Amino acid sequence: MGVESGNFITTKFDSILGWARKYSMFVYPFVTACCGMEYIAAACSHFDIDRFGAGLTRFSPRQSDVLMIVGTISQKIAPVLRKIYDQMAEPKWVVAFGTCAVSGGIYDNYSTVQGADKIVPVDVYIPGCPPRPETVFEGIMKLQEKIQNQPQDWRWKK
Amino acid sequence: MEEIIDKIKSAFKETILFFEEREMPVFIIKKEDVLSFVSFLKESSFSILLDITAVDYLKWPEQKEKRFEIVYHFFSLEYNLRIRVKFSIDEKEKSPSLTSFYKNANWLEREVYDMYGIKFDGHPDLRRILMYDEFKGHPLRKDYPLKKRQPRLEGLKDD
Numbered sequence: 194m195g196v197e198s199g200n201f202i203t204t205k206f207d208s209i210l211g212w213a214r215k216y217s218m219f220v221y222p223f224v225t226a227c228c229g230m231e232y233i234a235a236a237c238s239h240f241d242i243d244r245f246g247a248g249l250t251r252f253s254p255r256q257s258d259v260l261m262i263v264g265t266i267s268q269k270i271a272p273v274l275r276k277i278y279d280q281m282a283e284p285k286w287v288v289a290f291g292t293c294a295v296s297g298g299i300y301d302n303y304s305t306v307q308g309a310d311k312i313v314p315v316d317v318y319i320p321g322c323p324p325r326p327e328t329v330f331e332g333i334m335k336l337q338e339k340i341q342n343q344p345q346d347w348r349w350k351k
Numbered sequence: 352m353e354e355i356i357d358k359i360k361s362a363f364k365e366t367i368l369f370f371e372e373r374e375m376p377v378f379i380i381k382k383e384d385v386l387s388f389v390s391f392l393k394e395s396s397f398s399i400l401l402d403i404t405a406v407d408y409l410k411w412p413e414q415k416e417k418r419f420e421i422v423y424h425f426f427s428l429e430y431n432l433r434i435r436v437k438f439s440i441d442e443k444e445k446s447p448s449l450t451s452f453y454k455n456a457n458w459l460e461r462e463v464y465d466m467y468g469i470k471f472d473g474h475p476d477l478r479r480i481l482m483y484d485e486f487k488g489h490p491l492r493k494d495y496p497l498k499k500r501q502p503r504l505e506g507l508k509d510d
């Protein structure tokens with residue numbers, strides 16, 4: 194009985210924590226190319242990313258939960274991206290925004306990383322060149338779903 | 352506009368190997384006289400160096416005797432005129448540097464060095480500018496394999 198109720202409380206606490214986390218994503222936009230324009234469009238008032246709780250853009254990796262990789266990742270900047278990912282505090286998620294970040298896109302050449310998942314683990318891929326804001330929001334909702342349903346981690350968790 | 356072209360032509364009769372009027376006047380000159388030619392251009396109002404680039408004629412239909420061609424673009428504010436100056440250079444040769452005439456030649460020549468591996472004689476700081484230092488080879492050369500990837504990413508991802 195004790196164990197079961199303990200599990201019950203943990204599960205409930207997990208889902209509350211997931212609920213809180215999915216509506217308060219602090220996004221770090223790693224903007225390197227043209228997709229940035231579309232990110233700006235999605236983030237500003239017309240499309241209003243704040244409806245999904247992702248409106249507070251942080252330009253410091255220490256303060257952010259979601260690393261949004263927006264645009265082409267060149268080989269030269271790859272170590273920088275990895276360092277930024279390593280600097281983010283747990284829990285953290287990564288979104289690949291646009292075809293370039295997903296797979297390298299049209300740039301199948303010497304200078305471009307063929308997908309951000311060659312460098313950091315990616316949770317959600319948003320396709321499109323560039324993706325429309327609606328697509329971005331669908332990606333964000335997918336990420337919210339993932340955050341809600343994953344096992345949560347917290348400080349005193351056994 | 353015509354008189355400046357005539358002036359250049361008459362001053363450098365021996366140097367100019369070929370001249371034609373395309374979307375802008377094009378001069379093909381001898382490599383030995385590049386510096387004197389460019390200093391003459393600078394004195395005669397071509398005060399802006401727009402671009403330096405190169406062409407690799409490795410498998411050009413007709414094999415050229417020298418592999419690369421360096422291309423300069425100049426602009427004259429006075430005549431509102433752009434001109435193109437080209438000269439051939441071989442793989443082993445060094446190209447003269449324009450850094451003493453135009454400050455922006457510094458970065459443009461670094462880019463040409465980075466992409467084509469052409470060395471510039473007299474350049475103060477000839478390093479790669481676009482690719483990272485560990486990069487091997489020069490990617491815009493025609494013999495650089497299209498699908499070749501460099502091991503920059505190894506060890507970055509931890510799984």
Ligand code: SF4
Pocket residue numbers: 226227228229263264265290291292293294298321322323324
């Ligand atoms: S996916 Fe398209 S729009 Fe986005 S960075 Fe690449 S080329 Fe630009």
